[in-house]
Amino acid sequence: MRVAGAYPEDEYLADLMAVTGGQTDEELARLAIRESANSTTWMRSHGARFQPALGGTLHLDRTNAFFLGGGKALLNSHYAAAEKRGVQVFYNAEVVGLNLSGGVFESGAVKMEGEQRTFRAKALVAAAGGFESNLEWLKEAWGPAAENFLIRGTPYNKGTVLKLLLDAGVAPVGDPKQCHAVAIDGRAPKFDGGIVTRLDCVPLGIVVNSQGQRFYDEGEDLWPKRYAIWGRLVAQQRDQVAYSIIDSKVLGRFMPSVFPPVRGESIAELAAALGLPVDQVECTVKQFNQSVKPGRFDHKLLDDCRTKGLSPAKSHWAQTIDTPPFFGYPLRPGITFTYLGVRVNTQAAVLMQDGRPSPNIFAAGELMAGNILGKGYLAGIGMTIGSVFGQIAGREAARVCI
Amino acid sequence: MTICNACRYCEGYCAVFPAMERRITFSDADLNYLANLCHNCTACLDACQYAPPHEFAVDVPRVLAEIREESYRHYSFPHWYGGPVALILAISIAAFLFAASRLNHATMTAVFGTAAIVVVGLMAGGFMRFWKESQGSLNPTGLRYALTLKYLDKKDGRRVFHHLTFYGFLLCFAATSVAAFYHYFLSFEAPYGYFSVPVVLGTLGGIGLLIGTAGLFAVKRTGSSFLVLLFLTSLTGLLLLALRQTPAARPVLAIHLGTVLTLFVTMPYGKFVHGIYRLGALLVGPAD
Numbered sequence: 001m002r003v004a005g006a007y008p009e010d011e012y013l014a015d016l017m018a019v020t021g022g023q024t025d026e027e028l029a030r031l032a033i034r035e036s037a038n039s040t041t042w043m044r045s046h047g048a049r050f051q052p053a054l055g056g057t058l059h060l061d062r063t064n065a066f067f068l069g070g071g072k073a074l075l076n077s078h079y080a081a082a083e084k085r086g087v088q089v090f091y092n093a094e095v096v097g098l099n100l101s102g103g104v105f106e107s108g109a110v111k112m113e114g115e116q117r118t119f120r121a122k123a124l125v126a127a128a129g130g131f132e133s134n135l136e137w138l139k140e141a142w143g144p145a146a147e148n149f150l151i152r153g154t155p156y157n158k159g160t161v162l163k164l165l166l167d168a169g170v171a172p173v174g175d176p177k178q179c180h181a182v183a184i185d186g187r188a189p190k191f192d193g194g195i196v197t198r199l200d201c202v203p204l205g206i207v208v209n210s211q212g213q214r215f216y217d218e219g220e221d222l223w224p225k226r227y228a229i230w231g232r233l234v235a236q237q238r239d240q241v242a243y244s245i246i247d248s249k250v251l252g253r254f255m256p257s258v259f260p261p262v263r264g265e266s267i268a269e270l271a272a273a274l275g276l277p278v279d280q281v282e283c284t285v286k287q288f289n290q291s292v293k294p295g296r297f298d299h300k301l302l303d304d305c306r307t308k309g310l311s312p313a314k315s316h317w318a319q320t321i322d323t324p325p326f327f328g329y330p331l332r333p334g335i336t337f338t339y340l341g342v343r344v345n346t347q348a349a350v351l352m353q354d355g356r357p358s359p360n361i362f363a364a365g366e367l368m369a370g371n372i373l374g375k376g377y378l379a380g381i382g383m384t385i386g387s388v389f390g391q392i393a394g395r396e397a398a399r400v401c402i
Numbered sequence: 403m404t405i406c407n408a409c410r411y412c413e414g415y416c417a418v419f420p421a422m423e424r425r426i427t428f429s430d431a432d433l434n435y436l437a438n439l440c441h442n443c444t445a446c447l448d449a450c451q452y453a454p455p456h457e458f459a460v461d462v463p464r465v466l467a468e469i470r471e472e473s474y475r476h477y478s479f480p481h482w483y484g485g486p487v488a489l490i491l492a493i494s495i496a497a498f499l500f501a502a503s504r505l506n507h508a509t510m511t512a513v514f515g516t517a518a519i520v521v522v523g524l525m526a527g528g529f530m531r532f533w534k535e536s537q538g539s540l541n542p543t544g545l546r547y548a549l550t551l552k553y554l555d556k557k558d559g560r561r562v563f564h565h566l567t568f569y570g571f572l573l574c575f576a577a578t579s580v581a582a583f584y585h586y587f588l589s590f591e592a593p594y595g596y597f598s599v600p601v602v603l604g605t606l607g608g609i610g611l612l613i614g615t616a617g618l619f620a621v622k623r624t625g626s627s628f629l630v631l632l633f634l635t636s637l638t639g640l641l642l643l644a645l646r647q648t649p650a651a652r653p654v655l656a657i658h659l660g661t662v663l664t665l666f667v668t669m670p671y672g673k674f675v676h677g678i679y680r681l682g683a684l685l686v687g688p689a690d
Binding site: 049051066067068069070071072073076189192194195196197198255256257258 | 404405408411413445446448449450451452456
């Protein structure tokens, strides 16, 4: 992939092992990483256009390649390529039933414009996403806290196909509580706020909860390796909300979200504007400022600006918050996708509960990402899994049919 | 546009997005500049995650098209855009038909020469106003982007049809210039043979215009009165060439001249000006 610097297989795997705490199928992970190099060629030959790393000041080393126009443009080009080859696409068609016999797919029920139709097929590729938009299901896993989650993508990822497959005896993988959750601007819409609600200012300031207290090391590691833990961190706070506080020094060093920051000429004014306990926030900032040790600030690497004697510490990019005006962004957990999925092998064939692979059911994307992502996240891994296993599943399904 | 600036996935499509990202707030002049930089290819709309029916309902090409139309009025003098083109066309054709028997070269030159000078002056004024408001430094590569339509990257043939239209127009202009040169400097008077330089240039240009304008109509499924006039000009011009030795020549000439005059006088207040401000916008630096 065209990244801001090469990302060798072993390093990527080591990073993956670290974020997932070893909860990854190493064989599948290696396959995904290795094949990702070829998948860009495949994608390009089917109409995808890559572009150089985006402008702005986001720290982009070792992250994903970017598509010109983003994901919708990518899918438009793939749909166009498919239709050019005579593939018929049904839109507004929802799978509502799957008919399996001893691990073999026979037919599927599809609701189209109010009418139910049955499709028989020699093979099935399931690529229907996780259950991130199904608030009821999220609440089963998370309890009432899920009410306060924001869903970054489409409201249609209800997990219907996932449930149908699991109910039909396909082996599950992953914990329903695990997902790719980032801390996004708390003012984002409930669904589909997408990329413009992202906030990259966490490592540049401090983050406090609704009681005005810090709760985690904001400078633990480079942002692409850490941004995905913040969704969970915020989800664990009271009311599932937190606030990133920065000063004027760091403006322009991060990509702002679509919403303007809340502003205050003093910390007290900002805290009041954010609806936070003023005294506590002032105290938190004062303590933080007193613990900051002198260092050479460098946003692009793990610099030596850290706190001393503070708990939790801020290990990098710790600068005193002292230059007014001060700015704050509310943060909420933004769920990108859930990890509970179906178990697959290297042919992307789903495994039944007895461990045997289904001869004609294949899975790709979020539906099986949990095989590789037991927990945590690494920039670009979702796209990598989606594109690599999408190709494998398609190829293997074609092999069954011809 | 705050949404675009926070997303940025479209920045590789055209010059509008990088130019947008250099600004945090947008003045009217900024918006006019961005609107005229936009070629309305709609690639960004097709790609946009926030396009309707999303609750943000982002439609950059449509918003810019509306601003652009308003900017044509803003930069023109007096502040007109659009007008009773059909009426002007009818009047000028009628006038030429009425005067058909008395038409001579001197009258034609006087009428069209005056019209040309006024029109060029009005449009140059518009360009200067645009240039001043946009506060750009000159970026010469913009000329290449304009001539190659670098940013009209749509796979429906729009770029090809626009090239046929634009270069067809230039060929017709060249044909007229060569003919004028023949007439005044070589005392070589019309009519010229089918294979003479002015006729060949004019014929090629006319055919280019016919195909180009018809094609643009077909792919856009709409078009301006300017586009209609271009089509009619080339159609009547080619018809005149075919019929020039028949009795129909005089009325056809009158219709052709009436059309051309209408094309001229409505130019500063019609879609033609898109080229002036588009070129201006592309020439405004810094280079992207």
